[in-house]
Amino acid sequence: MAQLRLPSIPYPPAKEFGYWSPITSTLTWCEEKYYATTYIAEIVNSVTNLLVIWLALVGVHNCLRHGHDRIFLITFLGFLIVGSGSFAFHSTLKYPMQLVDELSMIYTTCLMTWATFEHKRPVFVKTILAVLVAGLALFITLYYHYLQDPTFHQTAYAILTAVVLIRSMYIMEMNIRPYFRKRRQEHERVQASKTISEDEKLEERRQDDRDRWILKQMWTMVAFGLTIFLGGFAIWNLDNLYCQRIRIWRRELGLPWGILLEGHGWWHLMTGLGAYFYIVWGVWLRHCLNGKTDQYQLSWPSTFTSIPRIVRDETRHNGILKKKS
Known part of the structure; x- marks a missing residue:
């Protein structure tokens, strides 16, 4: 019985x-190496x-269009350098391009580290954190270049x-979940000996429902x-462990x-998507922490066929600007 084979082209040497x-x-x-093109x-x-x-450019565009914090614009630009550096590295397999690829990953994550810990801190503390994170990035750069x-x-x-993921999850739960938020509000009311009106109770219920929905969506994104991200890492490790066998299978197919x-190609696709989800989650979390929960919303039409974006609700945003003016 003849074996069914998919139509294919033999691999060039x-x-x-x-x-x-x-x-x-x-x-x-x-x-x-160099089986498809000599270049x-x-x-x-x-x-x-x-x-x-492409994901980095989408992120940059959304930051500029919807007024996200500048640190996330810089982070997406770093993400763009990661993708471009990796393209250059795998195209050339030159050591300088390897450093661009790998160190840009470190620097972009250091930016997110600083963004996670500096929020609502005094300027002096922000400066100290910036110096520490920059020093850490420099140490990793020099030590990695030494060790190779x-x-x-x-x-x-x-x-x-x-570190950044765990810290962000903690901040998300402590600041957004209604249970912890209401405990903080109750403490503030006791301190101020303030009573709450019926309208305020209704508004609190609305905020509770809103925040529960936001937490559900955030945890889905996480x-x-x-x-x-971890799936991509697992596939890459299988690629490393069974390389010779996989090469044989490729040529047979x-x-x-x-x-x-x-x-490793799957690693790029999957960790790229995972990192994008992580940055977008950070953007949304920052708006919530800044008291702009009602001004920004998640746009994610389909879990598996689209990517999430945080977009400004122009109606609410313009209404708030009119009240302030």
């Missing part, structure tokens, strides 16, 4: 040398970064990301982003189906 030879990076990936060392690992670049050990970079990046077995 990998080449030892290409336009950017010799390879000077301290990392090698499972994708074979790009790893075609799939390069092209998958276009999603990261990718494990150090990956560990530093994982720790920074975990879970979705984290699942995608042929093009274009073998592309689906490019694990």
Whole structure:
């Protein structure tokens, strides 16, 4: 009985040398080199970064259009450098491009670290935090360049990301969940010996319902982003562990189906999406902490076929501006 095979094109032979030879990076990936074109060392690992670049541009556009805090505009610009640097690194496999790729990941996460801890702090504390975070980024840069050990970079990046995620989750729960918010309000009322009117009680119920919905959506974003991010990491590790076998499978499948077995390419797609979810979550959380919960809303038409955006409710925003004027 004949075996059913998908229509495919045989893989061209990998080449030892290409336009950017010799390879000077301290990392090698499972994708074979220069098999598609002599001008790009790893075609799939390069092209998958276009999603990261597009997501970064979407984030920059939304920050400019909807007036998000400047730190998030800078973070999305850093995200753009991550995608562009990774594209350049996998295209050339040159050590300087590797540093652009990997260190931009560290610097962008350091920006989010500072943004997470500096909010509503005195200027002096913000300055001290900025100096400490900048010093940490400099230490990681110099020590990584000295060691040239990718494990150090990956560990530093994982720790920074975990710290920011845990801190942001804590802030989200303590400041938005009605239970904790009402305890804080009750304490303030007792201190001021203030009674609450019926209209204020109705407004509190509205805020409670709103905040519960916001928390549900935020936790959905966190879970979705984290699942995608960790899934990409798992696929990349399988790519590293079973590289030789996967290369054989790719050649048996042929093009274009073998592309689906490019694990590091999946890492780019999935961690890019996960990082985007994380930054957008941070944008929304910051607006809530700034007392602008009713002025901004989540736009996420479909969980699996669209990406979330935080957009300004122009009606409420303009109404608030009129009241202030």
